[in-house]
Amino acid sequence: MQTKSAQPRGPNFLARAVARIGLSIRSKLLISFLGITCLLVGVALFGLNALQQANERTGLLIHDQQRIQYFNGIYGALAELNSLVLALHVPNDNRIWQDGGFFNGLTENIDDRVDTLKIFIGRGVRRFGKLGMPDEGNISALREDLGEIKKVAQNISQFGRNKESQRAAEFGLKKMFDPVRAMQRDTYTIVRQIEQEMSNRGKITATAYLTSRQNILAAALAAVGSALLLGFSISSSLLWPITRIRSALGQLAGGGFDQRIEVPNRDELGALAGHVNDTSARLGALYNEVEVQKEELAGWNAALEDKVADQMIEIERTSRLRRFLPAQVADLIVGSEDETEVLRSRRAEVTVLFADLRGFTSFANSAAPAEVMGALNAFHGACGPLIEAHGGTLERFLGDGVMVLFGAPVSVEDAAERAVALAREMQVAVRKALKPLVEQGYQIGCGIGIGTGPATVGQIGFDGRRDYSAIGPAPNLAARLCDFAKDGQILISHSTVWQIEVPTKPAGKFDLKGIGDAVAAFELA
DSSP states (O other): OOOOOOOOOOOOHHHHHHHTSOSOHHHHHHHHHHHHHHHHHHHHHHHHHHHHHHHHHHHHHHHHHHHHHHHHHHHHHHHHHHHHHHHHOOTTOTHHHHOHHHHHHHHHHHHHHHHHHHHHHHHHHHHHHHHTOTTHHHHHHHHHHHHHHHHHHHHHHHHHHHTOOHHHHHHHHHHHHHHHHHHHHHHHHHHHHHHHHHHHHHHHHHHHHHHHHHHHHHHHHHHHHHHHHHHHHHHHHHHHHHHHHHHHHHHHHTTOTTOOOOOOOOSHHHHHHHHHHHHHHHHHHHHHHHHHHHHHHHHHHHHHHHHHHHHHHHHHHHHHHHTTSOHHHHHHHHHSSOHHHHSOOEEEEEEEEEEEEETHHHHHHHSOHHHHHHHHHHHHHHHHHHHHHTTOEEEEEOSSEEEEEESSSSOOTTHHHHHHHHHHHHHHHHHHHHHHHHHTTOOOEEEEEEEEEEEEEEEEEETTEEEEEEESHHHHHHHHHHHHOOTTOEEEEHHHHTTOOSOEEEEEEEEETTTEEEEEEEEEO
């Protein structure tokens, strides 16, 4: 049973909204970068605008200072002019009027000061007019008053130079003195007004500075907050699906093929989640198929184990049968449905071949054990393949001899011919195998006896060891003929000769123990 691990907490509403935007991750990141950049640029432009406004207010304050200096200059010039006028208007001092030179000098000085003020005021009009200052009306009024003073000064100078009317001059001095004082008062009032405007503008500038600083700080905080919110939303819309995909892949690696991912993304991560779901579904289907196949394979393995066990039994049977039967006979018996039926005890017509080494007893007494065992192995090694090649049934090894059956357990029509052919080839093979011992001086050879007749065949032994054997006249006859056979001689019974077409010659009559006197035998020519 698969256990589900804790799923990561879902993103907030804004992150889900960002995830549902049908754009690629690269486009989302690019747009977020551009958005944050625009916020920063907006904050910078807002700050620059506030700085520009502060500079403009500072410029206005500087202009106000210049205006104050300008009107203070006018005020000072008027004060000097007023002093000159007062110098002319000295009560009970007839010296001024009697000394024409002194009078003329004062009046010319007054005239020059008036001209200087006129020029100074004219420059102020041009200057402040260009700057757009609100003093053009005041300056124009001063110019008009100065024009009137200029006319009075000219009249006084004219009267003084002609010395015609002291009364007219005094009247003119009085007429000029009051306008000069009025211009001084107006100038002073203008200066106080400008100073008040400058104070109000300074307060406004200070308030605007504080407001701008607060606005800039608020805009910066808003931009930073917006950037953080946007960055958090973008990162959440990316990291949350990645965390879910990683969790699903971990469960998938642990065998949780029923896991599915639900993400709102409509970008590469959404496609990746879909691929993970498809992979999980396909792996789950494959896993179910594997489980079914596993059960089938378990059944097949059980059946195979039974079959292997049966085959091992058959192999054991085949190996056991091949110890004393030709390979083809053993395979025939194994392939039969009833082994006991083939190997059952019965009476059969068989041909039996006995082969025995001559001189082996004296050889064994004088030779080394290794040479004795080597001679036996050479003898059996030469005979064994030939027995199998001719279809004989190796009944048993008899130490330095062998017993071979033909016609049992499987009947053959040419049993005698097979036995004779085997005997001839055995003589050649055994002589070749024992040649090294003969060359060493040992008198050792092979004698063979062949008999044909009835015999009782079947299995003998016990549960741990069973052999197939033949008992009766034919085996006894072959054994007795083998006893009389000399080295290289093959003795054949009379019943065997009648079944072969091989040239033979009489070997004489032999008194065979247990069989009877004067038994005729033949040998191969």
